[in-house]
Amino acid sequence: MSESFHEFVVQRSPALSRTAYLLTGDHQLAEDLLQSALARTYRHWRRIHGGDPEAYVRRAMYHQQVSWWRRRRVAERLEAVPTERPRDDHSDATALRLTLDAALRRLTPRQRAVLVLRYYEDLTEAQVAEVLGCSIGTVKRHGHDAVRRLRAIAPELVDRPAERSVR
Structure with a gap:
């Protein structure tokens, strides 16, 4: 190698x-x-x-x-988070991660890719367009549609403050 x-x-x-x-x-x-x-x-x-x-x-x-x-x-279908939660653990962060994972799985692969590259990898729209082999307008459209769909799928994610531990 x-x-x-x-x-x-x-x-x-x-x-x-x-x-x-x-x-x-x-x-x-x-x-x-x-x-x-x-x-x-x-x-x-x-x-x-x-x-x-x-x-x-x-x-x-x-x-x-x-x-x-x-x-x-x-x-794939995920069941709801169990109602009984053990105490003294990271259940809120875990529940948030599970909610986010389930919501991301319900996006199209391209919408998910745009969100991951744009907001997790912190690439510009032009860089995302280059990685995905599409136009900047397509990146903007997929990003907009993905965020709108996430808000509809998991409104509880919108009301929460941003947490860095979700990664």
Whole structure:
């Protein structure tokens, strides 16, 4: 393995792993998604290492996730959070995370990707458009539709103050 690719993987894997999780909503699928994207990146490393390999990996993850989503299209349904909660734990943060995960799963893959790249990865609209291979207007439309849908799906997320521990 080339030394520069190895350094890239070591340095950027934690951030890319979080992005993969947000795209899939599942830790095991996120690991598979990242591995698949890194394998594709390695095959083309000579061509892309001088540019922005992280954007290449993100794009590969996004396209792979859409491909998986189209293949399986199994409707997942999450049950409500149990009413009895153990005391002295992080139940509020956990409930918020579960609510957010469930709400994100109900978005289209492209809407979820726009939200993840825009608000979690903190990319500009132009950078998101480049990663997803679409126009800035499309990014804005998907972002607007996704936020509107999140507000309808999980209005309790709107009333809560922003919490950094949700990540």
